[in-house]
Amino acid sequence: xxxxxxxxxxxxxxxxxxxxxxxxxxxxxxxxxxxxxxxxxxxxxxxxxxxxxxxxxxxxxxxxxxxxxxxxxxxxxxxxxxxxxxxxxxxxxxxxxxxxxxxxxxxxxxxxxxxxxxxxxxxxxxxxxxxxxxxxxxxxxxxxxxxxxxxxxxxxxxxxxxxxxxxxxxxxxxxxxxxxxxxxxxxxxxxxxxxxxxxxxxxxxxxxxxxxxxxxxxxxxxxxxxxxxxxxxxxxxxxxxxxxxxxxxxxxxxxxxxxxxxxxxxxxxxxxxxxxxxxxxxxxxxxxxxxxxxxxxxxxxxxxxxxxxxxxxxxxxxxxxxxxxxxxxxxxxxxxxxxxxxxxxxxxxxxxxxxxxxxxxxxxxxxxxxxxxxxxxxxxxxxxxxxxxxxxxxxxxxxxxxxxxxxxxxxxxxxxxxxxxxxxxxxxxxxxxx
Amino acid sequence: xxxxxxxxxxxxxxxxxxxxxxxxxxxxxxxxxxxxxxxxxxxxxxxxxxxxxxxxxxxxxxxxxxxxxxxxxxxxxxxxxxxxxxxxxxxxxxxxxxxxxxxxxxxxxxxxxxxxxxxxxxxxxxxxxxxxxxxxxxxxxxxxxxxxxxxxxxxxxxxxxxxxxxxxxxxxxxxxxxxxxxxxxxxxxxxxxxxxxxxxxxxxxxxxxxxxxxxxxxxxxxxxxxxxxxxxxxxxxxxxxxxxxxxxxxxxxxxxxxxxx
Numbered sequence: 140x141x142x143x144x145x146x147x148x149x150x151x152x153x154x155x156x157x158x159x160x161x162x163x164x165x166x167x168x169x170x171x172x173x174x175x176x177x178x179x180x181x182x183x184x185x186x187x188x189x190x191x192x193x194x195x196x197x198x199x200x201x202x203x204x205x206x207x208x209x210x211x212x213x214x215x216x217x218x219x220x221x222x223x224x225x226x227x228x229x230x231x232x233x234x235x236x237x238x239x240x241x242x243x244x245x246x247x248x249x250x251x252x253x254x255x256x257x258x259x260x261x262x263x264x265x266x267x268x269x270x271x272x273x274x275x276x277x278x279x280x281x282x283x284x285x286x287x288x289x290x291x292x293x294x295x296x297x298x299x300x301x302x303x304x305x306x307x308x309x310x311x312x313x314x315x316x317x318x319x320x321x322x323x324x325x326x327x328x329x330x331x332x333x334x335x336x337x338x339x340x341x342x343x344x345x346x347x348x349x350x351x352x353x354x355x356x357x358x359x360x361x362x363x364x365x366x367x368x369x370x371x372x373x374x375x376x377x378x379x380x381x382x383x384x385x386x387x388x389x390x391x392x393x394x395x396x397x398x399x400x401x402x403x404x405x406x407x408x409x410x411x412x413x414x415x416x417x418x419x420x421x422x423x424x425x426x427x428x429x430x431x432x433x434x435x436x437x438x439x440x441x442x443x444x445x446x447x448x449x450x451x452x453x454x455x456x457x458x459x460x461x462x463x464x465x466x467x468x469x470x471x472x473x474x475x476x477x478x479x480x481x482x483x484x485x486x487x488x489x490x491x492x493x494x495x496x497x498x499x500x501x502x503x504x505x506x507x508x509x510x511x512x513x514x515x516x517x518x519x520x521x522x523x524x525x526x527x528x529x530x531x532x533x534x535x536x537x538x539x540x541x542x543x544x545x546x547x548x549x550x551x552x553x554x555x556x557x558x559x560x561x562x563x564x565x566x567x568x569x570x571x572x573x
Numbered sequence: 574x575x576x577x578x579x580x581x582x583x584x585x586x587x588x589x590x591x592x593x594x595x596x597x598x599x600x601x602x603x604x605x606x607x608x609x610x611x612x613x614x615x616x617x618x619x620x621x622x623x624x625x626x627x628x629x630x631x632x633x634x635x636x637x638x639x640x641x642x643x644x645x646x647x648x649x650x651x652x653x654x655x656x657x658x659x660x661x662x663x664x665x666x667x668x669x670x671x672x673x674x675x676x677x678x679x680x681x682x683x684x685x686x687x688x689x690x691x692x693x694x695x696x697x698x699x700x701x702x703x704x705x706x707x708x709x710x711x712x713x714x715x716x717x718x719x720x721x722x723x724x725x726x727x728x729x730x731x732x733x734x735x736x737x738x739x740x741x742x743x744x745x746x747x748x749x750x751x752x753x754x755x756x757x758x759x760x761x762x763x764x765x766x767x768x769x770x771x772x773x774x775x776x777x778x779x780x781x782x783x784x785x786x787x788x789x790x791x792x793x794x795x796x797x798x799x800x801x802x803x804x805x806x807x808x809x810x811x812x813x814x815x816x817x818x819x820x821x822x823x824x825x826x827x828x829x830x831x832x833x834x
Contacts, residue, residue: 158682163670165687167782477725490729495708497731499745499761521701545725547712548705554698572698573690573782 167573174571175218177231178210178551181564182532185227187245188564189213191269206533208540210551210567215242215271219568224511224561225291225347228252231271231566232286232298240286241298242271249294249326251309264328274298276306277332291561292347294326299345304336305354313350314381315365335383338362348400348418354383359394361386361407361437369403370435371418377435388436390415401510401560402454407437412446414459415439422455422471426484442467442486453510453528459486460517464504466494472513475527478544493546494519511560517546522554524567532563574811575619582612627651630661630795635677636767638663638792639803644818650825657832658736659796660744660761665787667774669754672784676771680786688783693751699780700746700758703773707743711763714739734763741765743773755788797824 183193184205190213191197193204217233228245230252243252248266253274255265276298278284288299295309295316307316308331314320318333335354344355351365351372362383363372370377373386390407393415397408403419416425417437428438445461456470467486468474474481475489494517496503507518514528514535525546526535533540536549553569588602610616627648629641643651669688673680714735717724727733735742745761760770771787778785793800802821804813 158685161682161685163685163687167690169690171690171782477722478720479722492729492731495705497745499747500704522698523701523705541720544720545728548709550706550709552702572702572780573695 176553176569177213177215177219178567178569179213180207180210180536181534183207185245186267186269187227187229189244189271194269208533209538210536221288222559222566223289223291224559224566226293226562229566230289230291230296232289234285236282238281239273241274243274244268244271249310250329251294251296253308254330278303290345290347293349297345297347297352299342304334305342305345306332306334308332313366313379315350315352317364317383319381346398346400349402353398353400355395355398361395361398369419370433371403371405373417373437375436386437389439390437397449399450399452401452404452406450406452408447408450414447414450423482423484424457424470444486449508451508451510454512458508458515460505460508466505473528473542473544475545494525509558509560512562514560516558516560518555524549524555524558534563534565574621582608585609633767636790639795639798641795641798653829654796658734660763662794663760664791664793665758665760665770666789667756667785668788669783669785671786673786676775676787678786678788684784686783688754691781695781696748699777704746710742739764741769797828
């Protein structure tokens with residue numbers, strides 16, 4: 140065959156010459172890089188999506204968009220490496236060395252996004268932030284420290300840096316920010332961002348539950364502070380804790396490699412693939428080990444499902460991912476196995492064919508699982524995002540308003556790298572195709 | 574066909590007069606089996622004067638491959654097979670660097686682009702996304718309420734399929750060969766036309782920030798009939814046709830049984 144000229148029917152010489160003389164356009168060079176994008180969807184009136192034109196339209200005839208049912212691209216200045224969705228607000232963080240490392244948008248009534256100075260009145264702060272606005276962190280070396288991860292709870296947020304510990308801001312009425320509870324403290328317009336440095340080793344993961352915080356260190360220990368009425372701090376009592384304290388119980392001496400929480404139940408995964416849980420068990424999350432509805436000491440959950448790689452906790456249901464790539468769910472609510480499975484205390488596997496596995500493509504595996512308050516999300520190794528659960532205010536991103544009883548693909552124009560689930564909105568970090 | 578030995582003529586029982594076994598003259602009725610005269614070939618004429626032949630799914634002029642025909646009773650089976658909505662498999666060949674008005678390499682040139690930035694990995698990523706969106710369309714057009722347990726069970730087994738009219742849906746795509754600027758894909762689809770496949774090749778080119786034309790569309794499977802069952806031009810004679818029909822009969826019956834119940 141010739142070099143790119145197909146053997147078609149005999150054409151006139153003029154046509155062929157005209158073809159060869161035609162100009163060649165170049166749309167992408169050999170060194171074209173894949174671009175990093177952020178997509179958001181869900182409830183927008185709180186400002187959590189970061190698109191001001193949804194809440195305050197920029198032209199008079201446009202209507203405000205209450206719900207964004209499908210993924211919408213959010214323009215960001217830097218590549219976002221970590222995102223977290225709280226209850227009506229979002230934090231985006233980039234691992235850059237510039238001064239601005241963290242942006243926040245959404246509800247700011249408890250200063251969970253730090254102090255955002257209002258332009259109209261220089262003494263007051265904004266209560267709703269509609270656009271990703273930089274959060275000023277009191278760093279000692281702002282041009283060297285990098286932000287590794289962010290996490291958001293109901294009204295507080297945590298920022299993890301690589302060399303300066305953990306920064307906490309927002310509501311502290313239960314000590315969830317790791318500092319002493321001040322009576323009658325007014326959180327709105329609060330400038331205070333607390334820094335936590337006293338842990339036995341470097342903190343590598345921070346997780347926010349509804350009103351408590353969990354810290355996982357490099358050595359595999361877990362610290363907790365905040366509200367404990369459901370035992371979610373795991374410290375053996377049901378009181379609040381205002382200083383991060385080490386957890387004992389079944390995880391003492393165990394190297395924990397991942398912690399997860401979003402509501403009032405917490406799960407931890409050890410390096411050997413065991414799952415430990417504590418906190419609220421009203422929805423049968425820990426019913427495999429105990430009949431009580433609150434567990435205040437970490438307990439080992441004896442599940443025979445294989446070595447667990449990752450776990451995620453939602454409000455009423457939990458999900459784990461095993462080394463083989465199987466997804467197991469248990470708890471209460473829409474668990475992902477059809478409308479008939481409402482609650483189970485023992486983990487049930489979701490068939491891999493629902494994630495795109497078939498004889499034609501047998502190497503599709505689920506790579507990550509995430510949980511929102513009443514939704515679940517799974518990412519496959521091909522970069523596809525599957526969601527299921529209650530579709531609260533369009534947070535699933537499927538384009539429909541109905542609840543989804545089994546995993547359903549979300550059409551995102553790119554390969555999804557990570558996703559953060561909130562109560563009524565979701566944020567995903569996506570790499571473009573070419 | 575008419576020269577082949579036909580059906581044996583029907584037999585009938587008639588009472589024929591025959592001479593009695595006793596003495597001469599008396600005639601007795603004896604039952605005898607005789608062929609019916611109406612069935613005699615000279616009375617009846619050739620058995621086959623016309624053959625009803627129907628065609629299965631369309632294959633346009635520029636494409637090639639398996640084309641299913643039904644003869645006689647097979648026409649009714651053709652309608653049943655159509656209602657089964659089984660997938661068809663095509664090998665589609667494409668060429669990067671050109672865009673034409675009818676998406677194939679024989680059309681008028683619209684644009685030429687570079688293609689040296691395309692890698693097999695990028696192509697496979699695009700194919701994965703095409704499969705994903707079409708999978709969603711598959712579930713949506715199957716007209717089953719997503720909230721029922723039945724929908725969940727069919728989705729798990731992978732049997733959820735549109736059983737009525739629907740736009741073209743691609744159930745699976747795979748890259749067979751990739752040698753810049755040529756590439757070859759294997760596409761499993763439902764309710765499609767060959768021009769839609771050519772348009773898809775063009776759109777893959779656009780998505781990869783270049784352009785592509787389709788050089789070859791070949792159907793290698795239509796429901797239960799594959800290239801192995803198909804007869805090439807040299808075998809279009811009575812013997813092979815009869816043998817082919819006999820070989821496929823069982824397959825067709827089991828498939829119809831399974832899908833239509």
